[in-house]
Amino acid sequence: MIKLLFSLYLFVFVSIVAINQGSEYIWKNWVEHTPDEFSHAKQVAKTLQAHLADELQLQPQLRGLDIDSIAWLPEQRAELLNAEIITTYDEKGHALLSFLLKDEVTLVQLGPFLPAAPISKKIYLYKFFSFLILCMLLVLWLRPLWLDLMQFKRVTEQLAEGDLNVEQKTSRFSAISDLTEQFHVMALKVASLMADQKELVSAVSHELRTPLARLKFALAMFHQTHHEQIAGMQDDVQEMEGLIEEMLGYARLEIAGENLKLSPFNLTELVNEQISKLQAVSQKDFSVEVDEDITINANAHYIARVLQNLLQNADKYGKSKIAVSLHKHSEAIEFSVSDDGEGISEDKREAVFTPFVRVDKSRNKQLGGYGLGLAIVQKILHWHKSKCVIEDSHLGGAKFKVVFPD
Structure with a gap:
């Protein structure tokens, strides 16, 4: 500086x-x-x-x-x-x-x-041309700086779109050439980390699934003399397999977000469809308030994933009641899911959206899940310029509220 x-x-x-x-x-x-x-x-x-x-x-x-x-x-x-x-x-x-x-x-x-x-006219004319020349000289001085700043913008947009081919084109005449070089070093490291992440996803997919498959086959061939031990081992294998699937699904979201396609669809129909699927397998009492014919411009597949995760979350941690609402206001569309469970304290509401985080004993892997469901919800909503917030529910538990821009 x-x-x-x-x-x-x-x-x-x-x-x-x-x-x-x-x-x-x-x-x-x-x-x-x-x-x-x-x-x-x-x-x-x-x-x-x-x-x-x-x-x-x-x-x-x-x-x-x-x-x-x-x-x-x-x-x-x-x-x-x-x-x-x-x-x-x-x-x-x-x-x-x-x-x-x-x-x-x-x-x-x-x-x-x-x-x-x-x-006096000549004096003013000469003053004008003097300042004009000064402005032109400043433009010449600022041009390398402007090119470097535009390169910052281009590289950040390139990384945000998942393009890892970062090129360095610094100008030795720029006053921030050192900063530009440091930024490109950082960008190359970020690109390397993103590439490593993709390679890790591929490695998990191929390297871990193969030994798990062999282990499952070996357990199936065991004699029934140690039935309890084998049953425990099979549970551990299923848990590992489920965790791998969740991790791969979460990692694939990064790639999917690069090519996200939006189109108008009827949100009311999608909400009713997800509620009907959950009611078919749940023993909870449902209270539903859904406005008719609400249309949004989004990706229907991933919004369905958001609705499914939030509804299943309420079904897991609620005691007996679930309340679902969908209303259209003047500037936004609000969707909320409430349960009558133990709720979430205010100091832990941000943490539940972090991958692999379970904030208390009532929300553990024995109830299902690995702490990725709400992280997936927040990531998908981020793509749609929305966000999920947690409030106190009128039923006594937690209320998950999503606001979509109209």
Whole structure:
């Protein structure tokens, strides 16, 4: 940051000094010496004053007057008597050059002339061009910085989309070149970690499933002499197999989120369908309040997974009652599932969405699950720019509320 500030300060300082010196040189050697009609006329008047004799008739553009024929101001009269050339203006604003001949009586007027353009206009014009040049120089200084910042944006978007081919194109003229290089090192590490994760998913899928299959086959071939031990081993194998399936399913969500396709569908029908599936196998009492014909733009397959996980969660930890609601408000669509279980304390409500986290003894693997259900819910909702929050239920347990943008 110090390097960036020093570079900017030095660049602006040098640019301002160079522009001021250049402008001053141009002004002295070009603008002030630029001839115009009026200044040229003054030079002609001085020449005429020095060489003009009594032959005014030979000069038709001149006319001789008596000095007393015009009411001069005292200071104007004094300047004329001192052989100076004075400038006056007629009723139309045109300039007249007046001077006395050597007899100090005969007055000569040259003109009328259009007055020279006000010099203030040139000053403002030069100021404008000076600042314009300074802006252009700043653009040249900022261009490498801008390219590096745009590269930051491109790389982050590239990683977010799952593209791991991170390329480094740093500019040695940029004031943040060191930061850019460090960012690319970090991006390469992130890409490497993401690639390792995908390889791990593949390894779990192939390397762990094969020995599990052999172990299950060996247990099936055992004699029945140690039935209790074999039954326990079979339970452990099934638990491991279930955990692997959950882990693979959660890991596959990362890949699925890269190609998520959204389309409009009837959320009301999907909610009723998931409730009917759960009612067919559950012994709980259901209270359902669902508005009709609510349509959202989302991925129906993954939203169904969200509804299924939340409903099954309420069925597992609720005692006897489950309340489901779906309502459309002015700016959002709200879906909630409540149960009459033990609930979740406020300090643990964020933790339940973390993978493999079970916050208390009532929510353990013996009831089913491995702490991934709510993590999957939160990840899917994140894709849809939504979020699940936990509140106290009117039934006495926990209430899981999802708000979809309308």
